[in-house]
Amino acid sequence: MAASNASGHIAVRPLFGTRGVVLLGLFLIALAAWFALGLSPRGLIPHAGGVEIAQRFFAGALHPAIDYESAPPIDADSFLVTVLAAAKRTVVFAAAGMSLALVFGIVLGFLGSSAWWSGGTAPSSRFLARFAWPSVWIAARTTIVFMRSIHELLWAVLFLAAFGLNTFGAVVAIAIPYGGTLAKIFSEMIDEAPRDSGLALRHLGASRLQEFWFGLVPRAFPDMCAYAFYRFECAIRSSAVLGFFGFPTLGYGIAQAFENLHYDEVWTYLYALMALVVAVELWSGALRARFVA
Amino acid sequence: MCVDYKDLGALTPSALRRVRAKIGFVHQDHALVPNLRVSQNVIAGSLGSRSFVSAVRSMVWPDRAALERAAAILTRVGIGDKLFQRTDRLSGGERQRVAIARALFQDPSALLADEPVSSVDPARARDTVALLLELSRERRSTLVVSIHDIALARDFFPRLVGLRQGRIVFDEPTERVDERDLAALYAIEGLERVERGGI
Numbered sequence: 497m498a499a500s501n502a503s504g505h506i507a508v509r510p511l512f513g514t515r516g517v518v519l520l521g522l523f524l525i526a527l528a529a530w531f532a533l534g535l536s537p538r539g540l541i542p543h544a545g546g547v548e549i550a551q552r553f554f555a556g557a558l559h560p561a562i563d564y565e566s567a568p569p570i571d572a573d574s575f576l577v578t579v580l581a582a583a584k585r586t587v588v589f590a591a592a593g594m595s596l597a598l599v600f601g602i603v604l605g606f607l608g609s610s611a612w613w614s615g616g617t618a619p620s621s622r623f624l625a626r627f628a629w630p631s632v633w634i635a636a637r638t639t640i641v642f643m644r645s646i647h648e649l650l651w652a653v654l655f656l657a658a659f660g661l662n663t664f665g666a667v668v669a670i671a672i673p674y675g676g677t678l679a680k681i682f683s684e685m686i687d688e689a690p691r692d693s694g695l696a697l698r699h700l701g702a703s704r705l706q707e708f709w710f711g712l713v714p715r716a717f718p719d720m721c722a723y724a725f726y727r728f729e730c731a732i733r734s735s736a737v738l739g740f741f742g743f744p745t746l747g748y749g750i751a752q753a754f755e756n757l758h759y760d761e762v763w764t765y766l767y768a769l770m771a772l773v774v775a776v777e778l779w780s781g782a783l784r785a786r787f788v789a
Numbered sequence: 790m791c792v793d794y795k796d797l798g799a800l801t802p803s804a805l806r807r808v809r810a811k812i813g814f815v816h817q818d819h820a821l822v823p824n825l826r827v828s829q830n831v832i833a834g835s836l837g838s839r840s841f842v843s844a845v846r847s848m849v850w851p852d853r854a855a856l857e858r859a860a861a862i863l864t865r866v867g868i869g870d871k872l873f874q875r876t877d878r879l880s881g882g883e884r885q886r887v888a889i890a891r892a893l894f895q896d897p898s899a900l901l902a903d904e905p906v907s908s909v910d911p912a913r914a915r916d917t918v919a920l921l922l923e924l925s926r927e928r929r930s931t932l933v934v935s936i937h938d939i940a941l942a943r944d945f946f947p948r949l950v951g952l953r954q955g956r957i958v959f960d961e962p963t964e965r966v967d968e969r970d971l972a973a974l975y976a977i978e979g980l981e982r983v984e985r986g987g988i
Contacts, residue, residue, distance in 0.1 A: 692816070692818060692820040693820050693821060693822045695820065696814070696816055696820035696821075697833060697836055698809075699809060699812075699814050700809060700810060700812075700813070700814065700833075700834060700836065700837050700891075700892070700895055701806040701807065701808075701809035701810030701811075701836065701837020701838065701895075702806075702833075702836040702837055702844075703802075703806065703836075703841065705841050706836045706839075706841060706844050709845075710822070710833060710836065710844065710848055711822065714822045714824055714825055715822060715823075715824070717824065718824060787824070
């Protein structure tokens, strides 16, 4: 880079480059948003009764319940068994939703990746190259956007209205937005993977499909795996929250305990949820360690 | 450009695949898939002559014959014990052997090597060139190597082609390449120079 021109003057560094203007703009937008909402720290000072509730709630963190706080129905399981069963169902809902989402994510991620459609080898015919393939790509991208622009809780409300308290509805409610997000991220990871090994396979005569699956996807696979694990962790949280709509996951127990003001029970459920998230984290961490040679 | 009197630009995709499948190419940066096993990278050499289903089978559950052939080729290039290693666990020199093995697994009628010695030390450079030459003599196939080291090219190859900016400067048997040819090749410093030797 030439810092001086022919007459010997040193080029002047602009005081405010484009980057500075953009940063300032973003800061002003954030400030405007705060003013528009009238945010003030005073909003966080609870009213008199609120202080007491908050104290009791946070005190529960120190002594989570190991038994029901009031007499349960006669035929009920012991409290800890109930929590464990809810935790298990939370994982089952999340796993069912994720497995369906992975199918969506892999198929749509494949169709939606530009590495696949703009490979550069001779397309099979001019019509396919000009109209058919681009419309498949656009359809895939549109489907991906549609799937992930609606939150899983909204899908759950919709399915609840349509089918009632249906397990399959809950699983599909998780699978749709998660499938869309996986497809978006998978396609980006594949597009960003190094191309050299795929090109080498093309040079030794591999078809486009072979080049994609054996040259490109393996390069992106460790990242895709790590991301799928992260989404599984998110799915566990979503599955827990679905309990608030009446599905038998951890959220159901949390909602009931809240209603009965049994804060110690709430904390037992919350700790169970944290344990699940930590378990997934440890599992994925162990797997990542094996991927990185 | 023509290969075997066929104009590559006019071929259908499947005919182009058939031509490519017969040309082995050793890339400068090896261009292997690092997180696959050595066996998978070598067997990938046969993708050019496989359907997609057969390719999936050969990459996921390779049959005994393919594995034995891969093992034999790896032994020939000196890393027979690495068959089931992950490719990214190997050293740079070993990876280059894997890249050569992948090209051999194609059973090519011509072997091209792009700067095979640019990233290895001088001793290993001679080993690598010698190996490529031996292999193509055994198989009676063509070998074209692009190389910057003129002394190395002179020592090993019977025919040298001087290339400058994509143009042929000279194309002669090695013993007839003289100072004037080299001067023409390097007339202006800083231009890209490629020396080719072939048998």
